Amino acid sequence: MYGNVNSRAHLSYETLPQMFHASAIKHADLTCQCWKTGPDTTASNTYGQVYMIVKDLAAGLMELGLEKGDRVSVMATNCPQWLWADYAILATGAITVTIFPTFSVNEMSYIINDSGSKFLFVRDLEGVNKVQEGISGLPGLEKVIVMEDCALPESDLFVLLSTVRENGKKYQVKNPYAYEKRWRSIELWDPATIIYTSGTTGEPKGVVHTHQSIAAANALCLRSFVEDGMEYTNDDTILSFLPLSHSFERQCAQWIAFEVGIKIAYAEKPSTIMTDFQIFRPTVFCSVPRIFERIYLALRQAAAQTPESAAAFDRAMDIGQRVTEARMDEQGHVDMREGIDIAADLPEDLRQEYQWAEENVFSKVRMLLGGRYRNSWSASASLPPDLCKAFMAMGIRIIEGYGSTETMNAINLNRLGAIKPGSIGPLREINEGKISEQGEWLVRGEQLFKEYWNNPEETAQAFTEDGFFRTGDVVEIDEDGYARIVDRIKGIMVLDTGKNVPRAKIEDAFSTSSCIEQICAIADEKKYVSALVVPNFEYFIKYFDENNIPYNKDEVVYFGEGADRICIKVGEDFISRPELIEQVQADIDKVNEGLENYETIKKFSLVNRRFVEPMGEVTPTLKLKHRNIIKNFAEQIDNMYK
CATH class of the missing domain: 3.40.50.12780 (ANL, N-terminal domain)
Known part of the structure; x- marks a missing residue:
């Protein structure tokens, strides 16, 4: 307990x-x-x-x-x-x-x-x-x-x-x-409120919160600020x-x-946030991993406009990653409190490298966030550890937490003085938690919801007999009390060999990829893992144009205007270019190196449009609805197993 x-x-x-x-x-x-x-x-x-x-x-x-x-x-x-x-x-x-x-x-x-x-x-x-x-x-x-x-x-x-x-x-x-x-x-x-969970499966359920459960959740956050x-x-x-x-x-x-x-x-609107950072110069904000990925890529693109600046950015990131590793304690915690001298206890040669990176790259990157940034919070899905470390390397604090609509958000939260990349942090005070035999995270506390509106059957099924809420997430708890999300219970894919494959582990590994925008891993009742891959269309449009690689521009579809314009669809000829396929394959090969053999992506199929909300393929917070994606692309998936 x-x-x-x-x-x-x-x-x-x-x-x-x-x-x-x-x-x-x-x-x-x-x-x-x-x-x-x-x-x-x-x-x-x-x-x-x-x-x-x-x-x-x-x-x-x-x-x-x-x-x-x-x-x-x-x-x-x-x-x-x-x-x-x-x-x-x-x-x-x-x-x-x-x-x-x-x-x-x-x-x-x-x-x-x-x-x-x-x-x-x-x-x-x-x-x-x-x-x-x-x-x-x-x-x-x-x-x-x-x-x-x-x-x-x-x-x-x-x-x-x-x-x-x-x-x-x-x-x-x-x-x-x-x-x-x-x-x-x-x-x-x-x-006080009914919040309908859009969910990644099934009909939405109305989560009822009282003034008391909201007050309890708010009090925990306020206390964490003080601590x-x-x-x-x-x-x-x-x-x-x-x-x-x-x-x-x-x-x-x-x-x-x-x-x-x-x-x-x-x-x-969400697509204008890089401009809005400059206008409002915020000190804090909330985000989800998918948007943090976009922010990271936008920061990299802005800081690497020329081959020289791109090389400087990559060198600085390598230095920053080594600094982050050097500052980790034995349990993997990194002190990111305000006022900490990051370079204080570093070896002299690494300290000098970091000072170069800070002066020439990191300080300029942080200005792209408005110049007054203090910290942000990440929730709604796991923040990939590589992405967390990348922001840490630049001196950008992200506090990852864990919760759901039913828990009124954070029940687990990292501590600013001991952030652990890849972890959702320890259970917060006033809450109790335990792990079921299936590995599911069960929680109980004052910030839990009252009921599902007009749905007593679902309400009863959501709780154990002793009043613990079934989160639906499989977690592991480290010796220091920090928790790590393995996957949703429904997100654990089972190969026809009986091997369990965590979908989130595979998909999260592509969070810092420049050439892959979205990826949907598939393995349930299959012989091996495959994936539907949506390339980063903007990245490849720029790459093709700079290298005079032809593609049918009449089939390129954009959404939005001006700086907010994004490409949402391309022609089949676009995703058939060998230059694109080679780069996507290289990223998949790199990720596969860090996976168990049975987890590796054996085949992939390129998709010529984004997974989008109107097609029921993503939630409003940009989490993939895998069941709908698999249904919409059934023929394409079947072809990977022929």
Whole structure:
């Protein structure tokens, strides 16, 4: 058994409305939210201004008839209004239901109907159009509140957020005590939110969290800041770019950030974050391994524009990796606390090499993150150890944790003074954990969810008889108490020989590959491991153009515009080029060297388009949905076993 339940005694919890009001008053004159109004212009508001907006909006919702316990869905990309809507809903005692804005009409309708949502917030006309498309299947939806001012359809169903706010002001004149009476009536064990897990298999399930479970999770994070010596103030800025519909981003960039009183900056969209780093100069942010991979490749590309700079970058990375290895203790921990002199205890020759790398490469690379970077957090999937070490080498701190929607995020968390690459860290205080006979990580604690909405059977199956939550992840615990994810229980592939093959181990090994964008390993009931490989189209387009290698440009399909434009599909001739196949094969051969023989990729098949969310192939946080990919590419897979 792991954990220390007695350590919870000193923690005190507040409901989210209690926290909101206390922090808004404490930080009233400080900047709360920042956002872009144009390519190079921004706007902001203060904590005091946000307090008044939320108060008026909550009163407006009450005027519309919103009662305690009602459900209100929010379907919008990250923006200041997302926070206003969330805190306003919570202040009325209602329950916030999150919907990813990328979801289809059918997925949106399922969540609205299953949760019984009375109202729905959308950001703009794109959301309005989606609602109109599915309105015949939304019999219980009474009002759609549009965050941005725009021309609405002629229907009583739609109303602007600004109108609801104005009506809320009038409501408070007639009912001066109604708002405060309502938010003060909320108790810790009242439901606060329902978050539908998109999942990599099956139908979404509505995870119900109470104010208490959220407060417990937030308290753990706040305590870890203190223990790591990380004090966050309004001088800090968090860049919000992961979907707020996801529990990880919402907890960090909306609840904890507001409680601490730091500035919250909103990226225009995930594809613009490298530009947004320069505009908002954040000190912290949350991300997932797939985006950290893209950040690493973007940093490398920016720092290696010429053959000379590319050679310098590679030399610096080699030095940084050796420095990281030299600084590891016997158990593999690396001290990454602020103020630590990384070169202090190094051998003289390595210290001089590191000083060269820091001055000529690493300091410039960190400027690409805005120049004020302190640390970031990684969750949602395992951060490949090579990727973690690569960032460490550049002096970029990433704190990896582990959790799920059901655990309100981090139950395991690395310590800044003892980061262990490839590990999710030790179990955090107030939680208990144990490993089942099948190797599954079972956890119990105050931050666990209450139930799956309208699904008592799934709720019962999610817990053991003694109340431990079945995470679905296979883990191993080191002697120091640090845990390592082996794979999802459903992610362990079984060859027809009976050998168990961890899919994540294979796929994660390609995290720093320049020429492979996505890879899906296949082995279940097969003679050997194979893989579907999506090449890095941008990398090869540049390579082909620079080397005058012909390909059919008419079949190259792009998405987005300007700097945000990415290639999503190429022609068959593109992926048939021997120059591409040779480089992909070389990367696979390199990874195979570090695998057991039965784990090695024996055959691969190139795919001429990205795995994408509309095809059901990735989740909103970019994790692969292997079952759907295998279904969509069944013929291509079969050909690898003929």
